[in-house]
Amino acid sequence: MAAITNSYRKNRISLNIAHKQGRFNGNDLLSFIIFINDIEFLFHNVKMIKGFVTDISFSLRGVEMASRIYDCLSKISAKIIENKDFLTDLDREIGDADHGVNMARGFEAVMEKLSPDNDDIGAVLKTTGMTLLSTVGGASGPLYGTAYMEAGKALMGKTSVTKDDMKAVFEAAIAGIQKRGKAERGEKTMLDAIIPAYEAYCSSVDGGKETADALEDACKAANEGIEFTKTIRATKGRASYLGDRSIGHQDPGATSATLTLEVITEFLKG
Ligand code: ADP
Ligand code: MG
Secondary structure, eight states, rough: OOHHHHHHHHHHHHHHHHHTSSSOOHHHHHHHHHHHHHHHHHHHHHHHHHHHHHHHHHHHHHHHHHHHHHHHHHHHHHHHHHHHHHHHHHHHHOOSOOOOOHHHHHHHHHHHHOTOOOOOOOHHHHHHHHHHHOOOOOHHHHHHHHHHHHHHOOOOOOOOOOOHHHHHHHHHHHHHHHHHOOOOOSSSSSSHHHHHHHHHHHHHHTTTTOOOHHHHHHHHHHHHHHHHHHHHHOOOOOOGGGGGGTTTTTOOHHHEEEEHHHHHHHHHOO
């Protein structure tokens, strides 16, 4: 920068001397040369400013990367809170009208616990799970809590997610839910959305699709899973007390699981 400024000054001085000595007659030529020097000087400054701006945006991108998992969780939290009444109304039909309230309370607590600076996906998921476990009542607290904690174990220390990591997350979450709740597919629970979603994801990835596209297929399967829960009778959880009267209603847990998956998919699609 200083070198350019000096050479710029030197050029102008020598051009002025040349002009004074009469070696250049036309003011036009001198102005033209000075104009070229000015352009060069300006160009250099622009390059410097551009470099500076690039440096800033690079470091900002670094910060953004560090907060990606936090951003994803805050979007999930916002979606659950936004759907609090909807999920509660679904639970009113076949349960005790608290699913949305439970989940919203849990995610409010999660967002208070999480730090935007922590980019360890596994650690963040583990904190999420532990917070859900300790703040959400009913069946969904321990079930979602275990799902997030097990998913966290599968991704401990990772700051990005591969196709296989996503498979591992599904597998860990499903295993955690089944370990706690002892339910199988077809009992009108969240598993009726999550298991078909997992299967669709695997077959799309195995067929060569990228993570986000395979997750879109998973969302489609999860929504079909919700539709399926309307056709069956609950044999696990509070809804099972209704027996055949639970038929015709969609499962609240399958719905919250699908909303979560949709947010993750949107987030990864960027
Ligand atoms: P509670 O039924 O205790 O009031 P919530 O209303 O928060 O808890 O959650 C109900 C949801 O939990 C159900 O819609 C269902 O998807 C899910 N659920 C209940 N029992 C089980 C289970 N054993 N396994 C998997 N999911 C279950
Ligand atoms: Mg309930």
